[in-house]
Amino acid sequence: MILLDEPTERLRAAIVTGELAPVRLAIVAPGGYGKTAVLEDLARAEGVRLVDDAHLLGEAELAELLRYLDDEQAGLVIAARPYPRPEGLSQVLGRLRGQIVLRPFDLARTAKFLGSEERAEAVYAETGGVPGLVRAAGELTLLRHELDQAGDDVVRFLLAAEAGMGPDLVHGQIEVAHATGLVAGDGRLLPIAARALRELIPRDRQTALRRQLVEMQLEREGPVLPLVRPLLGAGLTGTEIGAAFEAAAEEAAAEPALAAKLYEAAVKAGRRIGAQWAEAVARTGDFDEALRLADDVIATEGAPDRADAARVAATALAHRGQLARSAELFQWSDTGDSSCFAAIALTGTGRLEEAGESLEKCRAGGPPTLLSGAVSATARGVLESVTGQPAMALSTLVRAAEMLEPVSARLLLPDSPAALAALVALHSGEAVIAEPLLERAIETGTLVTRHRLLRAWIAMLRGDEEAASEGLRAAGDDLSPRDWLFAVGLRVGLARRASDLTALRRIWGQAREVVMRHPVDLFTFLPFGEFEVAAARLGERARLAPHLRQARQLLAALGNPPLWATALHWSGLHAAILDERPDEAAEHAGALAAGVGPYFEVMAEAAGCWLKVLSGDVEPEAVEAAARGLHGVGLCWDGARLAGQAAIRTSDRKAMVTLLDCARVLQGREPTVAPGPARLSDRERQVAELVLAGLTYKQIGDRLFISAKTVEHHVARMRHRIGAGSRSELLAELRAELEPDQGTI
Template structure:
């Protein structure tokens, strides 16, 4: 049953009642609009009814013309807008009006579905069918469209396949009109979704393949895009020069994962696409497959293939964390850009003289493209990071990143200037510069996971655990080995900063695996630093010792540049503190003092290190501690500043100093030091215990400070857990933080 709109219903009722005599009307609409149903509604009227007039022959149309010579003769003629032969036009010209049929709106679609007992959602069905009544009916019985497709001409069906792919069709106006007359196209020429489904399911597969191949060939000849036309042919197992060229052309238009499949199909069809195939596979993140393909290229006879194979292999190895081997391959590739990438990798593995030579060789060896300018700038910035002031290196890297942004999406890069710039910024306390750099790189679509992980790192060192966790989650789980190292480092760092020892133990297995799989290089000091502190916390320092020796040796080979050395000595200081190794801690403090003149960031860390040593020795100067803690906060190390103040607080026997420093720690964490107003859920003693627990003190240390036993502290914790309804220690710590924070308002 087709539901007619109200104006059409009124016209039909008037015709049946004889109120419009003489009736001489046309119904001109594409297939599926309900012409036949209108005629059925008029079956009781004293009117001649003619359906499908576009299919009548000249003799039949001539008979209609003779019938219409009588001005009182009544007739309603239904026809499609195409084909329109001259004789049919003569018949229509003798009529006096037209019944206009319109597609359903959503309300009429819903009414039809309810009347026919179909369960489909009206809005979905309307979107699929464009509201064409016959197509709405076909949503529950697609086979109703088979007759339409079986009787459409070859040119029309080919046009419909072209419309499905959004491709320009080289067809005559008559074919286009005939295609629109099927009712399968929207008024603006787009194939309706249900029609696309009918093409895929009702047109025999051999006929589909043949028509698509014809369209592809025509599109190739005119130089138009072919990806939408070629994509459905991927699974057809086609071979031969023509289809191979089509797969290759489509791959050039596709995103990496699909491009890799299309290049593989092109290769099976006999095309020489090895280099582009390997690059697409690498850009899709399958570095094992990329290395296999690149290895085949390295053994090829063609010098260009060998060069491209070395470039792809060097890039894949960089993502796998094997910078030394990556540098060798980039040097062997010999192009200007590859030498720049080699220079970056050489610095990362401690070989500065070789890096300088590679940098000199990569200048002026090719056209001055945005890529060449950007990678040259990135290489210079990394060399400057170990030879010049941090600000010089950071400025060079920022300019390189901005230069690359317009073209970065489609490039295969071992690393991005934005990521390298962000690392330099993180190592020099310039997170405010790193954030917009990384955000723009994400918008450009380059190395998105890596850039999100570095944004998460910035949030973590600021003490913004919620943002760090969210950005870590956004990076996803499909990570390269290098990105996975940073992701594990983030999880370790977040657990440590939350004082969640259980979570730290859970993640430590992954940290050990990441350390084994990933060699130490200059650009991995941040995660390795987190692992070092966590290892000390868990009593696992021996496992990490060989890797930390490699890091120290790398720093020595580079001449102990403060930019990179400071972070490693800072983590070493805290690992030594946790391991109760005062001499080792003092050694790291001296190293930090040696770099203090490099800038405010480095001076703040040196000042804090000196303060830490005094605190560990029992000397708690509240003025000095607060100054050092606030200096850390001001250079972006918010969590570290709060920790210094909190740890100093629990190591003093002076109650007033303890309260002052705990208040300072709260302020540096973004919390108000004032007591919580309103009815307290904790007693005064429980609040004291909670403050010290959150500051990181053990039960024994808390007992010593409050002159109670460790067992009593444990009882206090148990009562607080019960009162606050916490199901685990981590939940209790979260509840205690919330309880001790001021109420809003």
């Protein structure tokens, strides 16, 4: 099938009908453009000599054509590729009067050729509309002859084009490569040609030619990654190919998994690589393998990269939750940045004096890069969080996070300034500052899972269970031990806040396991606090006691800094309340009064309110103020719970309604509507009265001649309609609904 554009079709018709005579034209086009098909069609024309593949003719044959053209009435249509161009062919073409121009198909002609509009767009994109390639799209082997005839120089050029290398890598082959029709006008290898290279050229020939290209590129000191990538898994050895794999791995820094494979190939090829390979593996999240590789280097006397290997091992250990051992390796590494990371780890494990010494080391020497400035500021901010003002510490860490953002994506970090800033913000009631930092860190691709979990933690404290659950799902299941600790803490916290005792019991097994595997450090107080409250709820506090004792010993070693102590005392307060230990609760409430500043005042006031509420002394205005204060520092669920529990414990109906409304508002729900029969049906009011009387579902069913399951259904509907967050809140709401409008009940 010949599908020509309109001008070319008119010219073809004029030749065939004899309207144009004598005919002396050339068809010069790359392979696959349909030159032979046009010549076969023109065979119907009278008095026209047709010559195909004129670029392959010898000088004698070309000389004979020149003599033929001496007759001015002689007709000739000659087809040739644009390269090669023998001198004799140039002379023949110079004696002709014009050219038949063959162009690639457009999309419409592609569809017509294929007889399918559905396939046309994909085939056009793959072939560039070159007719021969459109035909080969359904049968790739049609290109085998073209590739078999191409010499090694041409195939090398095509392989270089496939890798995106410029034409200067393979000198002098651009014309002949374009003449094959496999290369677009801009030098880009057409996708179908790339597929043909991979599938039709024998593997051994491909490997040999690619290796030659790599060696040529190494000599030019140009990038080798696109050329080396297809050689992975070929089992190549030798000094030069090993160096190429190593160079490609350095170029692939933004793709840790690929870099790790390239370093492994370089080692198998005979290169000695240690810390770089370990670092690439660590950046994939495989901390076990990274530790093994790094440890091999550290144990090798005289290895030039032992300090770097120690840094990698220390970083991997930080992700595994082994912060004390991580600090030792950072100290041993003894570089400027490692000293900064050591200061952070030492602070986190209660070794304050050593942390100060490491901080002094990290300030000395080395170029003032963004990394060095950011990690130095991070270490200083963490130390300030223990020894100085929380606001100053947070400000320092925020600046460090912003400083590191432009370069963070390619770094192997034990922790990020954004994550540490978020922790300080959460411990000081400034979650609103933490969120944008975490968002930007996620966008840059830095420690994405850690930042997602911390963002989910903020959502949980705010009472947004849906966002917290979504963040937990987004973090996935392939977690480092440190991330697993926070993920389990989130699951425990969400189950507790939903009053889902079944889910809490189910997740408690994981909580026990993660607590056994992850030592307590300063940066883990949030999940350990959740575990403490859950343990009290489940009667399991004794299991957690040794770990909580470690946490409090750590605080004591750091001088009991209020910023970090407050969260632990807050969870301890609630654990003591659940465990019915008023003396212990009072002790925690007293400790919460030690901090100075608005946040600590809010926490102390709330703790005092809790103690009064538990003793039956409910002051509605004070409770509401404390609850709203908790809401203001990001503890929205805690604020709503305080108001709700106070409502349950007051005998003043008006105070009950007010506090329930406060709890609902703090949970982001509508205040209670005016009480009356409109909210409950008659049957529901009967059920509600018996629920308030303390009867079981079975007893209520027996009274009302319905099943216990039906009673349960009625209670669930009432809870949903009223919007109660828990059973205790439901009971308080039902009392407000059913009791007469009096000052007390």
